[in-house]
Amino acid sequence: MKGTMFDVVDYIARRYGAVREAFQDLGSLRDELFDVGFQEEEVERALAWLQRLRAAGAPASPWEEPRRDATRVPSVAETHKITAAARGYVLRLERAGVLDAALREAVYERAAGLEVPAVGLREVRVLVAVLLEASSRGTVGMAGGALRAGNRKFYH
DSSP: OOHHHHHHHHHHHHSSHHHHGGGGGHHHOOOOOOTOOOHHHHHHHHHHHHHHHHHOOOOOSSSOOTTOOOOOOHHHHHHHHHHHHHHHHHHHHHTTTTOOOHHHHHHHHHHTTSSSBBOHHHHOOOOOOOOHHSSOOOOOOHHHHHGGGGGOOOOO
């Protein structure tokens, strides 16, 4: 199996639910990923990316919490990089109270920094799950729900 760095991240998130569980035995995790068929370069990139993301956590909100009826308008660069379905998913999670403004911005910031041409629903789902886990506001249940919502279509 030849997969991208994000395929490795997706596998880890789906297999373990919580990234911190996967990182308990890094040697075994690496061996498992190689056994599944991921290439060493992609595994190392994925593990490094997850470690940076976990270390950064979710930022504290530097601004006043916006009103509930406020709408975030993505920049031109964000609309080119992040698909409409992914932006709609983030909006739906925010309106449902799963994401607050700080976590939403962290999702947009991390999505813009991904080394992929376009960030779709799959990538945003994994980002949300990892950021919820890293924040004090998230729970494994929320993170798992964010990953399992895969068969539904979200529009904004």
